[in-house]
Structure formats: C-alpha cells, structure tokens
Amino acid sequence: MTHPRIFGISGWKNSGKTGLTVRLVEEFTRRGYVVSTIKHAHHDFDIDKQGADSYRHRQAGAQEVTIVSGARFAIMHELRGAPEPTLADILPRLAPCDLLLIEGYKHEPIAKIEVRRREASKLTPLSEQDPHIVAIAADHAIDNSSIPVFDLDDTIAIADFIAQATNLPEFRA
Secondary structure (H helix, E strand, O other): OOOOEEEEEEOOOOOOHHHHHHHHHHHHHHOOOOEEEEEOOOOOOOOOOOOOHHHHHHHHOOOEEEEEOOOOEEEEEOOOOOOOOOHHHHHHHOOOOOEEEEEOOOOOOOOEEEEEOOOOOOOOOOOOOOOOEEEEEEOOOOOOOOOOEEEOOOHHHHHHHHHHHOOOOOOOO
16 A cells, blocks of 8 residues: 545535445445545534543543554544644544545545535535536436536446546556
8 A cells, every 4th residue: 555545525415425435435445445534524523422431531631532442443632722624634644545535525626526416405516616526426417517427326437437537556356
C-alpha cells in the first residue's frame, strides 16, 4: 500500500450517499483492496454512551480518549470549541489503505460522484456548480449531462469508474 487514492461521494440529504458508500466498500474489499472511509456529519454526534468509562473520561475534560480492545480501537477527540478540522487535517491521522472513500464534504476539491435520488431533501444539481464532480449516480434519467451518468444501483460499473478515475492498480492476489 502506498498513498491512498481518494474519491468522494457527494449529494443532498437522503440522496443515497451512505447506501452507495457501503456497497462500494463491499465491492472494493471483495476485489481485495484495503478501503477506509471518512463520513462528514453536519450535526452533533457521539459514539460513546453516557455512563461508560470512556464517556466519564471525556466528561472529566480529557481532550482525547482512546478505547482499545482485541477487536478494534477508537480515538475520540473533543474539539471543546476549537474549529472543525478540515479534511486535510484528518487525512494524516488515518492508517495506510488502497482507497479512501469520502462521504459528504460537498465543497472539498476532490474528485467525486454526485448521488441523486428523487426522495432527496433537495433536487438542485451539485455538478453544475462543482467542477470536481466527475460523474453522477441517479435513480432516474439524467438528460444533457456532460459527465458520465450511472444507475445508482449499478455498483460494479461505479466501482470500475472509481478504480479508473483514481488509477487504482489492478489487484493481484
């Protein structure tokens, strides 16, 4: 593994970003790649439970709390009023991987696919304003697009496109 290839999945709320991201992770790992993801949340979230020891450490004022077990580890970093870190701030903290899929981060200057669904919170196309959107995945017909358009459920074709767009080397087991 070398420097990871980065590709984004962007779209409005309820457009199908998470579903596509999950299917892509499954497809790329099936192909033998090590895949990592970053999910940008526009709301407050917590992966800890009130009353847990790690929660109590954070409540006591710890800036970072790391939980480690034989199955996984997690590092929680409290911002405590500091600005939200940029994508560039987070990238060096990740372990090496073959492909890094970024869900969200609509305004980052990375190659990305725009996900569109009729049930999305907004229907305004993002690709018309973002030159970094290099393809569209939709659950409906898209007319007059100057970039490739995929059926939202055609995970294999989308994965093939991402592999080509990121110059992901063919995996040899």
